[in-house]
Amino acid sequence: MMINLPRGTQDILPGESEKWQYLERRFIELCTRYNYKEIRTPIFEHTEVFQRGVGDTTDIVQKEMYTFTDRGNRQLTLRPEGTASVARAYVQHKLYGQVKQPQKLFYYGPMFRYERPQAGRMRQFIQFGIEALGSADPAIDAEVIDLAMTFYQSLGLKSLRLVLNTLGDQESRMAHRNALINHFTPIKDELCSDCQVRLEKNPLRVLDCKKDCDHEAMASAPKILDYLTEDSRHYFEQVKKYLDELGIEYVIDPTLVRGLDYYNHTAFEIMSEAEGFGAITTLSGGGRYNGLVEDLDGPNTPGIGFALSVERLLLALDAERIVLPVEQALDCYLIALGEEAELKASGLMKTLRLAGLQVDKDFLAKKMKAQLKTADREKAKFVLIMGDQELEEEAVLVKDMANGTQETVSFDSIVNYLKERL
Ligand code: HAM
Numbered sequence: 001m002m003i004n005l006p007r008g009t010q011d012i013l014p015g016e017s018e019k020w021q022y023l024e025r026r027f028i029e030l031c032t033r034y035n036y037k038e039i040r041t042p043i044f045e046h047t048e049v050f051q052r053g054v055g056d057t058t059d060i061v062q063k064e065m066y067t068f069t070d071r072g073n074r075q076l077t078l079r080p081e082g083t084a085s086v087a088r089a090y091v092q093h094k095l096y097g098q099v100k101q102p103q104k105l106f107y108y109g110p111m112f113r114y115e116r117p118q119a120g121r122m123r124q125f126i127q128f129g130i131e132a133l134g135s136a137d138p139a140i141d142a143e144v145i146d147l148a149m150t151f152y153q154s155l156g157l158k159s160l161r162l163v164l165n166t167l168g169d170q171e172s173r174m175a176h177r178n179a180l181i182n183h184f185t186p187i188k189d190e191l192c193s194d195c196q197v198r199l200e201k202n203p204l205r206v207l208d209c210k211k212d213c214d215h216e217a218m219a220s221a222p223k224i225l226d227y228l229t230e231d232s233r234h235y236f237e238q239v240k241k242y243l244d245e246l247g248i249e250y251v252i253d254p255t256l257v258r259g260l261d262y263y264n265h266t267a268f269e270i271m272s273e274a275e276g277f278g279a280i281t282t283l284s285g286g287g288r289y290n291g292l293v294e295d296l297d298g299p300n301t302p303g304i305g306f307a308l309s310v311e312r313l314l315l316a317l318d319a320e321r322i323v324l325p326v327e328q329a330l331d332c333y334l335i336a337l338g339e340e341a342e343l344k345a346s347g348l349m350k351t352l353r354l355a356g357l358q359v360d361k362d363f364l365a366k367k368m369k370a371q372l373k374t375a376d377r378e379k380a381k382f383v384l385i386m387g388d389q390e391l392e393e394e395a396v397l398v399k400d401m402a403n404g405t406q407e408t409v410s411f412d413s414i415v416n417y418l419k420e421r422l
Contacts, residue, residue, distance in 0.1 A: 006123070007117055007123065008114075008115070008117035008121075008122050008123025008124065009122065009123055009124045010122065010124075018326040018328060019314065019324050019326055020126070020310060021326075022324050022325075022326045023128075023155075023310055023313065023314075023324070024108060024128075026151070026154070026155065027106070027108060027128045027151060028106075028108075030147060030150065030151050030154065031106040031130060031147070034104070034130075034143065034147050035104055036104040036105060036106040036130050036132075036147075037104065037105060037106070038105070038106055038107065039086060039089060039105040039106070039107050040107065040109075041079075041082070041085040041086060041088070041089050041107065042079075042085070043078060043079060043109070043110065044076045044077060044078050044079065045076065045077060045079055045084075045085055045088065046074065046075065046076060046077075047065070047067050047075040047076060047077040048075075049077075049084050049085060049088045049296070050065060050077055050079070050080060050081075050084050052084075052295050052296060053083070053084025053087060053088070053262060053292060053295060053296060054080065054081065054083075054084055054260050054261060054262065055202070055260060055261025055262065056201075056261075057197075057198060057201045057202040057205055057261065058205070058259055058260055058261055059259060060080050060081070060113060060259065060260065063114065064080060064113040064114045064115055065077045065078070065080055065112075065113070065114065066078040066080075066112045066113075066114060078112035079111055079112065080111055080112060080113045081111055081127070081260070081307065082107050082109075082111065082127055082129045082131075082307060083129070083131060083260075083262065083289065083292070083303075083305055083307070084262075084292070084296070086105055086107065086131045086133075086305075087131075087133070087289075087292045087293050087296050087298070087303065088296050090103065090133050090293060090298065090301070091293060091296050091297060091298035095133070096133070096134060096293070096298060096299055096301055101134040101135065102132045102133055102134035102135035102140065103131075103132070103133045103134055104130070104131075104132045105130065105131050105132075105133070106128070106129065106130040106131075107127075107128075107129050107130075107131075108126065108127065108128045108129070109126065109127065110124050110125070110126055110127075111124070111125055111126070111127045111309075112124050113125075118279070118280070119278045119279070119280070119315060120278055120280045120309075120311055120312045120315050121280060122309075122311055125309045125310070125311050126309060126310040126311065127307045127308065127309050127310075128151075128307065128308050128309075128310065129286075129305060129306060129307030129308070130144060130147060130305050130306060130307075131303060131304070131305035132144060132303065132304055132305060133293065133301055133302070133303040134301055134302065134303070135302060136290065136302035138235055138238035138239040138241075138242055138266075139242050140304060141239045141242070141265070141266045141288060141304050142239055142242030142243050142245075142246055142248070144286060144304050144305060144306055145162065145164075145243065145248060145268055145286075145306070146243075146246050146248060147306075148270055148284055148286070148306050148308065149162060149248055149270065151308075152270065152283065152313075152316075155313075155317065155322065155324075156317075156320070156322040157272070157274075157316055157317065157320055157322065158320060159272055159273040159274040159277075159316075159319075159320060160270055160271070160272065160273070160283070161251060161270070161271045161272075161273050162248065162249065162250040162251070162268060162269075162270050162271075163250070163251055163252075163253045163256055163268060163269045163270075163271060164239075164240075164243075164250040164251070164252055164253070164256070164266070164267075164268045165224070165225075165252065165253055165254055165255075165256040165257075165266075165267045165268070166224065166225070166228065166232060166235070166236040166239075166265055166266055166267065167204075167224055167257065167258075167263050167264050167265060167266075167267050167287070168224055168227065168228045168229065168232040168264065168265065169229060169231060169232045169235075169264060169265065169290075170264070170291075171229050171232075172224065172227050172228045172229050172232045173204075173224075173227075173264065175227040176204070176222060176224045176227040177203055177204065179222035179227060180199075180203035180204065180206065180207075180221065180222055181199065181203050183217065183220075183221055183222055184199050184203065184206055184217060184221070185199065187215075187217050190215065190217075191206065191209075191212050191215070192209065192211040192212050194209065194211070195209050195211070195212050202261065204257050205257075206221075207221060207255060207257045208257050208258075208259055218255075221255075223254040223255075224254060225252075225254045232265065235265055235266075236265070236266070239265075239266050250268075256268070256269060258285060258287055262289035262291065262292040262295070263287040263288065263289055264287075264288055264289065264290055264291065265287070265288040265290065266287050266288045266304065267285075267286075267287035267288070268285065268286060268287060268306070269282050269283075269284065269285040270282070270283045270284045270285070270308075271283060272312075272315075272316040272319065274316060274319035274320045275319065276318075276319045277315060277316055277319040278315060278319075280312070282312070283308060283312050283313065283316055284306055284307060284308030284309070284312070285306060285307070286304070286305050286306025286307060287304065287305075287306075288302070288303065288304040289303050289304065289305075290302040290303065327379070328358075328379075329358075329378070329379035329380065329381060330358050330359065330360055330375075330378045330379065330380040330381070331352075331357040331358045331359060331380070331381055331382065331418065331422055332352065332357060332358075332359050332380055332381065332382040332383065332384050332418065333359070333360055333361065333371075333374065333375035333378060333380035333382075333383050333384070334348065334349055334359060334360070334361040334383075334384045334386070335361070335362065335368060335371045335372070335375070335383060335384065335385045335386070336361065336386045336387075337368065337385070337386065337387040337388070338387065338388060338391075340388075340391060341386045341387060341388070341390070341391055344386060344391060345361055345384075345386050346361070348384070348386070348396070348411065348414070349361055351414075351415065352414070352415065352418070355415045355419065357415075357418060357419075357422070360378065362374060375401070376401070380401060381400075381401055381402065381422060382398055382399065382400060382401060382418060382421070382422075383398075383399040383401060384396045384397070384398055384399075384414075385397040385398075385399065390408070393408070393410070394410060394411050394412075395408050395409060395410045395411060396408070396409060396411070396414060398414075398417065398418075400421070
């Protein structure tokens with residue numbers, strides 16, 4: 001029986017993979033412009049990294065991790081996100097001790113969550129993310145948000161909405177937490193069983209519940225904005241000022257809490273408002289996580305970052321009918337007629353490739369006409385034809401596919417000839 005790929009994963013075939021490569025290049029380019037450097041961490045980590053990092057009461061850790069025991073009896077987990085791994089690496093390699101601070105890092109690669117698959121929700125998905133560790137300057141919160149927005153906008157997306165909130169500092173959160181407990185405890189029995197546990201362990205998570213989201217107690221729940229300390233309020237005001245300065249529009253949503261435990265202060269999500277984008281409207285999310293490095297046994301270090309998934313980005317591009325410029329065309333297609341010409345053609349092909357041209361030829365002993373068709377399909381800019389006569393003259397017949405003109409060009413000058421015209 002044929003074996004299919006696992007649920008929630010996908011094969012990205014030629015024709016599609018060029019889009020992924022293109023987006024990857026654009027992301028690297030943008031990160032480089034903002035002076036973020038690439039970090040590559042393993043695809044799997046000790047499970048504890050996420051239990052401590054992302055948080056024991058989150059859906060990710062409770063329900064969505066791909067966790068396994070390896071042959072050495074270690075508890076490992078396929079990374080569900082990148083931030084905890086980056087923080088782990090930051091501590092392990094003592095990046096906090098480097099002169100260059102903040103450490104501005106970016107990453108891209110597969111993440112794994114055991115979720116119910118639907119459009120834009122996969123079990124393996126590719127995240128692009130950045131993390132800036134070591135600065136508590138509101139200007140860097142704005143920089144992270146700016147990079148995210150600029151990435152989308154530079155690809156042509158227009159129907160974007162930046163949703164912003166603050167979760168405050170420890171003290172604000174404790175005050176808010178108590179208010180949430182007081183608010184939800186009287187109606188505890190009406191909440192789902194998960195929320196009843198959350199209410200005791202981490203009441204903020206109740207606000208994020210997918211089952212209870214329509215309960216009337218949700219809308220009237222205490223808002224963090226009413227519990228902010230003076231410092232937290234000031235920090236939030238500063239972030240907003242910087243965003244204003246950068247010309248970035250946002251809406252404040254006091255119910256935005258994010259699904260991971262490490263956040264404090266700034267939290268944000270970028271949504272697509274494009275018609276036809278689908279049921280899941282979040283394109284990306286991020287925020288500040290000043291306690292995370294410490295939770296992973298490092299020194300007290302502020303941090304902020306965000307991550308997007310390519311799957312959702314592609315859906316948004318589709319919804320806005322944006323076609324990425326990824327069409328690939330060959331520089332030349334070689335057609336050889338006869339055994340000796342075939343041999344010579346393979347040598348010539350290598351010469352052209354070494355010179356940096358994109359070149360291919362037929363490997364199926366097709367007739368001349370069929371080979372021309374292939375050249376056409378591959379959108380070859382030039383077709384190089386080599387028959388007995390050309391062989392004798394140590395030359396090729398070059399056909400410019402744009403205008404149909406033909407010219408015989410010697411082997412010696414073919415590279416220059418093509419380079420001048422491409
Ligand atoms: P997150 O909100 O869990 O945050 O995920 C970030 C983004 O990853 C989402 O907005 C979405 O685009 C994408 N994503 C999440 N799950 C899936 C899925 N199952 N299928 C497709 N795409 C998905 C984080 O992961 C944080 N680490 C972000 C961050 C970085 N915060 C600070 N630094």
